[in-house]
Amino acid sequence: LEAPILRVAGWDTPYPHAQEWDYFPGPARVGGALKQVMEG
Numbered sequence: 001l002e003a004p005i006l007r008v009a010g011w012d013t014p015y016p017h018a019q020e021w022d023y024f025p026g027p028a029r030v031g032g033a034l035k036q037v038m039e040g
Contacts, residue, residue: 003040008033 008030010023 003037006033006037 008025010025015023
């Protein structure tokens with residue numbers, strides 16, 4: 001609870017539905033954010 005907030009969710013902007021999977025957070029992005037928060 002002491003770590004800074006880190007955004008991992010998708011962007012809040014309109015996007016083409018053909019590219020929607022590029023906008024969603026994937027396992028690598030979630031794992032990277034988790035590692036960054038845990039390491040401080």
